[in-house]
Amino acid sequence: MAEIEKVIVCEKLTKRFGDFIATNEISFEVKKGEIFGFLGANGAGKTTAMRMLCGLSAPSSGSAAIAGYDIYKEPEQIKRNVGYMSQKFSLYEDLTVMENIRFFGGIYGLTNQQIDSKTKELITTLGLENETKKLVGSLPLGWKQKLSFSVAVLHEPKIVFLDEPTGGVDPVTRRQFWNLIYAAADRGITVFVTTHYMDEAEYCNRISIMVDGKIEVLDTPGNLKKQFNAESMDEVFYQLARSAKRGD
Amino acid sequence: MKQFIAFVRKEFYHVLRDKRTLLILFGMPIAQILIFGFALSNEVKDSQILVVDYARDDASRHIIDRVEASRYFEVCKEAMSHKDILSTFQEGKIKAVLVFPADFNNDLLHNNKAKVQVITDATDINTANMITNYLTAIITDYQNDVNENLSIPYQIIPETRMLYNPQLKGAHGFVPGVMALVLMLVSVMMTAISIVKEKETGTMEILLVSPFKPILVIFAKAFPYLILSLINVSAILFLSVFALELPVKGSLVLLFAESTLFIITCLSLGIFISIKTNSQQIAMLISLMGMLLPTMMFSGFLFPIENMPYPLQVVSNIIPSKWFYIIVKSIMIKGLGIAALWKETVILIGMTMFLLIISLKSFKIRLE
Structure with a gap:
């Protein structure tokens, strides 16, 4: 498999809600195994764009191919090849760790053997050996997030979409979370992540920053800092976000 | 199919772990039957x-x-x-x-x-x-x-x-009435709440992103309540036969078939409510006010429909439980067969189809 394989190709992707253009002709490409940071202020259109890419929302115009499948014609194929972790914590709190894993493995159509081996692997990686029979609701938030991510990549998708995955988590846990992301990227899973934490933006291979529904810049964090003559990503973001016309 | 089973198993975990749901599911029908059957009956002594x-x-x-x-x-x-x-x-x-x-x-x-x-x-x-x-x-x-x-x-x-009451109207009627009431509550409210809950917690999005078909999500969520409701029907019939000594005169098979039909009507209604609402509280309110109250008022269970003003009699026709009530009463008490009940059955089937179609339509729109 060639290094340059493009797993997300997006061209002039647009979503309108009546007169309001949430996402305005965005175009970009993401390579296999890349960690792609998708940044923007609240209301810039990140979530809408992401929802279109994972098939939750139909675009108004433009085209996109995810993992080589067309988002209009092959949504079922796309669903098989992407994982998704939403802003809200998205496991079942009244199910145990084990039951959650089995359930999500089940609806992704994994065989029992696959589920068993995956579960073992996941539990050891996360160090949850003593918690498998505990209800997920009783775990600390950091654990939940890590578990949630691991479940999102349980079926070894080509791409995983993470919508502000580390909201409300302490820096140490965030660091651990990013280690999981790196590990997934090393396995060849492309990571598409939105975040408001600029230190996290620095961990990405490339980032794009959306302002008012458009992608304003797209480059590596290093190049962006150079381009804006900034010390940190914080500054880059601030300079761009200041020009935004629409607020929350 | 394997996916479906995984899903249904998960639904049962939800139900069985929630003590309050369990109480409503099984405590309520038993309590109602016993209250209506015994507490309201007089002592014959002396x-x-x-x-x-x-x-x-x-x-x-x-x-x-x-x-x-x-x-x-x-x-x-x-x-x-x-x-x-x-x-x-x-x-x-x-x-x-x-x-x-x-x-x-x-x-x-x-x-x-x-x-x-x-x-x-x-x-x-x-x-x-x-x-x-x-x-x-x-x-x-x-x-x-x-x-x-x-x-x-x-x-x-x-x-x-x-x-004064040669046809025994409204008296034996409480068992069919309780049945309509309980099924309405379990199938409409519980289903609506459980689907809306997935929306509230954000898990619905995860399900929609998964290869599991959206329509199957809905069916898999409703399926356990069909089973639970049928268990409820059995419990109510068991109590009415053995505790209240009110036998089922007609065919038990027909009674269960009609109950299944009515449960499906209620499930479709629950699905419809869940699609139109976004919070558990609202779903519950709509189910209670919009479904339970009309069931009590208009099914003929507590108040005879013939005595109502004409406009209300017309309104009562759109309440599914009215038809179910008539069906159950006829089977249980009068011992009638399908030949006498086809009209009511067809009406219920029609209502179910209508509700299912508009639910599935609006569910698709929601995905856009």
Whole structure:
């Protein structure tokens, strides 16, 4: 498999809600195994764009191919090849760790053997050996997030979409979370992540920053800092976000 | 299919872990049946009954003695004309009247056959039934004792009449009524809440991103409630047969088939509510106000529809539970078959189809 394989190709992707253009002709490409940071202020259109890419929302115009499948014609194929972790914590709190894993493995159509081996692997990686029979609701938030991510990549998708995955988590846990992301990227899973934490933006291979529904810049964090003559990503973001016309 | 099973298993975990849901699911129907069946029925002990003895012969005396000896009855006066009977009834002091015709003993001696009349006040149907049963039991007892010494057996035929409520309307009706109520509650409210809950917690998005088909998500969520509702139907029937001694006269298979149909109607309604709302509270409010109240008011279970003003009678036609109530009552109490109930069945099927179609349509729109 060639290094340059493009797993997300997006061209002039647009979503309108009546007169309001949430996402305005965005175009970009993401390579296999890349960690792609998708940044923007609240209301810039990140979530809408992401929802279109994972098939939750139909675009108004433009085209996109995810993992080589067309988002209009092959949504079922796309669903098989992407994982998704939403802003809200998205496991079942009244199910145990084990039951959650089995359930999500089940609806992704994994065989029992696959589920068993995956579960073992996941539990050891996360160090949850003593918690498998505990209800997920009783775990600390950091654990939940890590578990949630691991479940999102349980079926070894080509791409995983993470919508502000580390909201409300302490820096140490965030660091651990990013280690999981790196590990997934090393396995060849492309990571598409939105975040408001600029230190996290620095961990990405490339980032794009959306302002008012458009992608304003797209480059590596290093190049962006150079381009804006900034010390940190914080500054880059601030300079761009200041020009935004629409607020929350 | 494997995916579907994984999903259904998960749904059962949800239900079985939530104590409150369990309580509503199984505690409520049992409590309702028992409350309606026992708490609301009167004690028969020492009921005042009136004996009108036109015969005044040996046979009638013997029977009256036995009635007096029983702990259930207190015989008060012996008189009077038909008119007087009615007026004492209306005073409400007596629960039943036992009438012996003038030639009671004669009939027995010559024809080996005589009639005795048992009149009860059927406004309180449970009491009326019990009194009738006890009185006929006493009479049969006497008849058996006498027959031991006879070559040609006597036959005393108790002729029972329920005054004021000959068709027993609205009385036995509570079992079908409770059934409609419970199914409405379980299938509509529980389904609506459980689907909306997934929306609230954000897990619905995860499900929609997964390869599991959206339509299957809906079916998999509704399926456990179909099973639970059927268990509820069985529990209610079991209680009504064994605790309340109200047998199912018609076909049990037909009763279950119709119940399944009604459950599906309710599930479609629950699905529809869940698609239109985004919070559990709202889903619950709509289910309670929009479904449960009309079921109580318009199914004919508590208030007879015939007595309502015409516009309300028209409104009652769109309430699915009204049709289900009629069906269950006819099967359980009157013992009717599908031939007599096809119209109601078709109406329920029509309602279900309509609800399912608009639910699935709006569900698709929501995905856009």
